[in-house]
Amino acid sequence: MSEEARSERLSAFDELSDEEIRSLLADLGDHELLELYAHLSDTQSVRAFMLLDLESKTDLIANLSDAEQEWLISQLPMQNMRTVLDEMDPDDLVDVIQAVSAEARQSVWNSLSPEAREETQFLLRFDEDDAAGLMTPRYLAVRPSITVGQTIAFIRRNGRDVETVYYVYVVDQVKRLLGVISLRDLLFTDDTITVGEAMARDVVSVRDDIDQEEAARILDANDLIALPVVDGYDRLLGIITFDDVIDVIREEQTEDVYKMGAMEGSAERYVDSSVWKLIRKRVPWLIVLLIAGTITTNVLSHFEPIILAATFLSWFVPVITQTGGNTGTQSSTLMIRGLATGEVRFRDVGMVLAKELAVGAIMGATLGAVIILRGVFLPPGVGWLPAVAIGGSLVFVVIFSSLVGALAPLVIDRLGADPTVMAGPLMATIIDVAGLTIYFTVARLILAL
């Protein structure tokens, strides 16, 4: 649906009958529904929610932010909430319970069926940021001694409420994971063979306490629809499905982008963040960067005599620091990404520095030539020798920035810290301070001051 069409429907929302809204909503995909919902007023959104079919209700709730989940649940009549919560997948239900405030949690809890309460209690034992925080306990598992034909019959009997019927896990009497067989393989195997013979034994699984991002990478690398989660004794606890993994990858992406933008890396939506939350997310880094950045004040006051002898040098200070910063950011971005995808490691440091030296030298010469021409021919016009002094020192600043920008993430990663957070500030400070020192030193030599 086009933006215009949606706006049009939306503006008429309050004049539509329940039946019209119901059919309007039924036409929307999950994604469109979420967008529409985000643009409704409070009253409208509750009305719209009540008119959804049960499946759309649970899908919508699962995709709302924590604050929106809490608000919506507080608006629903008890009986309605019970129907919706009982229909939700247990992993989504646990997210809701962790999202809402203590008071709301009690009423959510009271409205659950005994089975849902039991499943939820089981899942709440695990840390929500671990792999186990993504898993659902609704999977299919059989013993190795039953036949392929019996397994297919078992799926037809028990498959309605599980997250996926496409993998059946094979476990022993204490639920230790022995193997896996896909529904595809079941269909292509003789009905009389036992699952123990037909299953794949080299089943890819993860421990419950590994990182969600690591679990996502493992599912991705093996192109799995679902990934089993086991405890320290290799007992099957639950499964993680590919759709949850896609969500983890997207969240990770948002967090990385925020970190690159010099902010704390929590992926909360801008529209949901209060002014205070935004300030708490943003101001710590700004203060750190401000204090570190003031070392440049000392550098500039130190070179005061040279600035007084050649005032035009101070006019180019922002250009020098910005160009150094931009060059360093490029190098560090390439390294941070390379480290994240695993293609660059600390042991490659020799190759990286050689490459950055070559790239920095050629880029520095190019940028130096640009600034010389700009300095001579455009106002405020500084003449050839001053322009060469500025352009010449820029070459060294660019080379230095390329090297520092590449080195900082590699060293930080080697020390076990997160280069996405640390590399920017550290690098910016070093490049500003050292860059200005290089600038004034080289310029003084060329100008023979």
Next chain:
Amino acid sequence: MSEEARSERLSAFDELSDEEIRSLLADLGDHELLELYAHLSDTQSVRAFMLLDLESKTDLIANLSDAEQEWLISQLPMQNMRTVLDEMDPDDLVDVIQAVSAEARQSVWNSLSPEAREETQFLLRFDEDDAAGLMTPRYLAVRPSITVGQTIAFIRRNGRDVETVYYVYVVDQVKRLLGVISLRDLLFTDDTITVGEAMARDVVSVRDDIDQEEAARILDANDLIALPVVDGYDRLLGIITFDDVIDVIREEQTEDVYKMGAMEGSAERYVDSSVWKLIRKRVPWLIVLLIAGTITTNVLSHFEPIILAATFLSWFVPVITQTGGNTGTQSSTLMIRGLATGEVRFRDVGMVLAKELAVGAIMGATLGAVIILRGVFLPPGVGWLPAVAIGGSLVFVVIFSSLVGALAPLVIDRLGADPTVMAGPLMATIIDVAGLTIYFTVARLILAL
């Protein structure tokens, strides 16, 4: 496997027998294999490749970069290449054909079986960046008149070579997409009902020429294992599977990170990029930013009389521009991410500016206080009135930067350009130029110069 264990095995690689290497490789997951492969020498990597089983061979080739695919294929004996290529999925095969040079393409082509050649020719008609570039023509489709029981039998007969057996598409005599039924639903439906009655009619599909990223979002939003691709007449062309979508999301992520780092957004691996390629990727933006940034030179030369009257003001120039830049980067990062995920739109501009004004004012006051204390109590020590002049003007610079940083991406997006690429440079220039003007103007008023 730990890093150490891998290094150890690796160092002994040349002394191991073929049998030992074969069993070493068989133990590795796809991800580990790819990592190990990346660290082998040329001779070692060909030897390792030849010792893989056929499935691992095709998986590995599909996951290599273009340059690595081309190199590896040039090293393989003709007969070997034929076996491997015939086993590859058609979408991966097309990627290989598009990756290799014209000469290599001929020999790849000659070694294909007639069926593989036909499939490949069909897929090569589509643009590799469109949704169609991700699809495979190996899906299951039936007519609506056959029964559920017949469909399950059809899957058991024809399901071996398709990408997924978990969805069966229902098409008419000219292959127009009528509906879809999952293997799960087939198992839960009476065998004698026709597929036409049992199928879901509101099947989510995409046109062949939409963006890959858009197709990825649609599959993700609907939690689908596979997404059908249709032409302008709604005829089924192929399907896109979730594993390809995860790869698209990861690539998109790398491109966005590169753009934020002021580089062209192609996702080629650093280790594969030559010095010249890196320079071509990096130097254009640096030149644009350098030239735009030199407007600050004019600003500083314009305020020369004030700088000469209060030299200490120039010492704080890098701190002012950096802090303005950092603040603006935070705001624009939040907006770029908000636009990308769809939670912020141009129509929210009023809410965004109000929020940024409040956030900017409070952060500006905080940072202003920090710089006043720093200016008074730490060397080079500028006294209370100068420090208040600097800190006071910083408040306005931070407010201004918050607003510009938020506004730039919204306006650029509204004009139909890509804010990830354009917002950074545009904003940096405006903030530097206007920020320094604000700084000197406010400081002059406070100092009564």
